[in-house]
Amino acid sequence: MIRRTLNGRQHHIELDERGFQPVLTWAEKYGAFWGANLESLGEFLMHEKSDER
Amino acid sequence: MSGDAATNVDEVKVSAWYAVGVRQAFSAWADPGKLEKWFGPKGFRAEVLEMDFRIGGRWRFKMISQSGDVSHHYGRYLAIEPDKLLSFTWQSEEDSDLTEGRETRVSVHFYAEAGGSRVTLVHERLPTQQAMRALEFGWSSGMPKLGRLLEGKRDD
Numbered sequence: 001m002i003r004r005t006l007n008g009r010q011h012h013i014e015l016d017e018r019g020f021q022p023v024l025t026w027a028e029k030y031g032a033f034w035g036a037n038l039e040s041l042g043e044f045l046m047h048e049k050s051d052e053r
Numbered sequence: 054m055s056g057d058a059a060t061n062v063d064e065v066k067v068s069a070w071y072a073v074g075v076r077q078a079f080s081a082w083a084d085p086g087k088l089e090k091w092f093g094p095k096g097f098r099a100e101v102l103e104m105d106f107r108i109g110g111r112w113r114f115k116m117i118s119q120s121g122d123v124s125h126h127y128g129r130y131l132a133i134e135p136d137k138l139l140s141f142t143w144q145s146e147e148d149s150d151l152t153e154g155r156e157t158r159v160s161v162h163f164y165a166e167a168g169g170s171r172v173t174l175v176h177e178r179l180p181t182q183q184a185m186r187a188l189e190f191g192w193s194s195g196m197p198k199l200g201r202l203l204e205g206k207r208d209d
Binding site for chain 1: 174
């Protein structure tokens with residue numbers, strides 16, 4: 001993920017974002033997963049509330 | 054329901070408000086019969102395979118999509134404070150390559166708010182180890198040089 005090259009006295013450090021892709025994919029996946037879960041919970045709670053009436 | 058979400062690299066945070074009390078919201082997580090009725094995004098259903106609802110107790114769910122795809126998730130309960138907090142470890146069998154066998158952690162907070170309840174969920178310790186290691190290497194190798202440069206010293 002980190003590429004380092006030397007050019008005389010200069011050090012170039014480059015970030016290769018492709019290395020982060022699995023992490024970002026995982027975070028996006030779980031962000032969507034939990035968001036959808038809280039929506040499902042909301043629907044369930046509303047049904048439960050209306051059943052109580 | 055009203056909700057919002059935030060996604061950083063190392064954690065996922067989602068929050069929603071419901072027009073019910075915190076006791077009812079908490080109960081939906083604590084009662085396996087209720088949990089099976091709602092857990093999972095639309096188009097999925099959940100089966101509770103194991104749920105020992107006490108600190109240290111194990112849980113394991115099976116999620117089944119409409120097309121029949123199956124995934125398994127499991128963990129153990131870390132904190133249970135009725136109507137306030139539920140915390141548990143989370144591992145996905147199908148994502149084990151990404152989590153490198155580590156336990157991630159989910160904390161669900163319940164707050165009374167505006168006549169209803171707010172549920173805020175944080176999923177932490179996402180598989181950032183590889184990323185963090187790379188960043189640590191990058192910064193630790195670069196920073197001393199920068200420090201020396203700012204102090205007017207030379208490397209050679």
